[in-house]
Amino acid sequence: MSQDVKSGKILSPATPWTDRGVPGIHMPDEQQVLKATFTEPTIECPECHALVTRTAMSFNAYVCPQCDEHLRMKARERLNWFFDQVKMELGQEFKAKDPLNFVDSKPYPERMAEAQKKTGETEALVVMQGVLKGVPLIACAFEFDFMGGSMGSVVGDRFVQAAERAIENKQPLICFAASGGARMQEGMLSLMQMARTSAAIQKMKEAGLPYIVVLTHPVYGGVTASLAMLGDVHIAEPKAMIGFAGKRVIEQTVREKLEEPFQRAEYLLDHGVIDQIVHRHALRDTVYRIVAKLMNLT
Ligand SMILES: [Zn+2]
DSSP states (O other): OEEOTTTOOEEOTTSOGGGSOOTTOOOOOHHHHHHHHHTSOEEEOTTTOOEEEHHHHHHTTTBOTTTOOBOOOOHHHHHHHHOSEEEEEEOTTOOOOOTTOOBSSSBHHHHHHHHHHHHSOSSSEEEEEEEETTEEEEEEEEOTTTGGGOBOHHHHHHHHHHHHHHHHHTOOEEEEEEEOOBOGGGHHHHHHHHHHHHHHHHHHHHTTOOEEEEEEEEEOHHHHTTGGGOOSEEEEOTTOBBOSSOHHHHHHHHTSOOOTTTTBHHHHHHTTSSSEEOOHHHHHHHHHHHHHHHTTOO
């Protein structure tokens, strides 16, 4: 009759040898194994379904280490990753109102409060001023999880302010676009932001300052029809979907099946809509090189 060295229990001859303690070797108990699993949250890659820890994903700029799929980055995380040093955040004084008292399945303020709670952001656009490889610039990023990154009047206000500040400081402006389009809850006021942002970009062009757009998955509707397609250079991330109307709507209109990669960045590059597709790991270098060239810094 043998005795387990760890628990001191008497082992029956039927106990498998894998369950027996070995002198001098630490055997973690079940509780510890479970704890170790649950303290490290993981993200599942939507493409290859690999489970990657959040820390590993964050270090890899949310690119799947197994299949190279570019996962969505949160706006704030994106800007913190993009800049070497963030100086300050702009546009936080603009707060959303409900000018139309809009109610669909829920009142607009309630929907807004939910989005704020979910994302921790006050609106769908985050603007920051900072330094990239020694070049001071302004960059803004759309938060897609905030009501589909839709453009309402606050997004317009923040974008226009970013452009004005860029002109004032003689700095380039970079926009990371990811949006479903204009915000229907603000009706016409939302559509007006297309004209406002376009006018602000025109002022940047008149001032001779670069405006660069990075199209991330997905960009649609009023944002494509205005600020996302008015850059001096259009860069897209691999496989990003970019368009005005969605694929299904076009299929129903033209009564034709549209095969992959329709509306993907690769398809748009082939058809001359965008300038280049850049892997996220090369994005900072690419933007820096373009900005340095356009600003005659090299
Ligand atoms: Zn993957």
